Amino acid sequence: MKKIIIFAVAGIVLVGGGVGGAMFFLKSPEVPEGEEMVEEEMMPEEKDAIYEDIHPAFTVNFNDDSKKKFMQVYMVAKFYKMEDRDKFKMHMPVVRNYLLMLMSGKNSDELSSVESKEMLRKDALKTAQSVMQDIYGENLVEDIYFTKLVMQ
Numbered sequence: 533m534k535k536i537i538i539f540a541v542a543g544i545v546l547v548g549g550g551v552g553g554a555m556f557f558l559k560s561p562e563v564p565e566g567e568e569m570v571e572e573e574m575m576p577e578e579k580d581a582i583y584e585d586i587h588p589a590f591t592v593n594f595n596d597d598s599k600k601k602f603m604q605v606y607m608v609a610k611f612y613k614m615e616d617r618d619k620f621k622m623h624m625p626v627v628r629n630y631l632l633m634l635m636s637g638k639n640s641d642e643l644s645s646v647e648s649k650e651m652l653r654k655d656a657l658k659t660a661q662s663v664m665q666d667i668y669g670e671n672l673v674e675d676i677y678f679t680k681l682v683m684q
Contacts, residue, residue: 581674582611584621586628589680592635601640606680607631609660609673616672620660623667630659640683653678 586607594601611617620627634655642648653676661671 579612582614582617583608584611584617586624586631586676590628590632590635592632592638594638594640596640602684603635603638603640603643604680604682605635605678607656608677608679610675610677611672612674613672619668620664620672623663626667627660627663630663631656634659643683649678649681 586609590603590605590607592603592605594603609617609620611620635652638652643652657673657676660673660676664670664672
């Protein structure tokens, strides 16, 4: 019986110490009266990204060596501000036009390597940024990603 009491007291002490330690280390910093706690501004890299599908998918025909080939590309644009995404969506037809012109100027041989596809992705980003720069005077698009690319 004496052993049970000793183990019970030791258990209570350990649990109490754990709870007290957790409260000590997890408490919020104290702010003096009359002052407000100022939250640090997050850098764009630390913010949550907003992704917008550029849909429908782009389908481009190639006329290579008397063979009909095509490419289909699904793209997503990345933003950090909802307002930037909304502005982009408002002018989606203009952006799509320039992206379609960019891709239709390529042939399947130019896009056969991973490096050339990455170059096309970067060119698509520059194109979208250029359209937004012309309209709003600033680059609103942070990045563009290919989520699916099929060439036949």
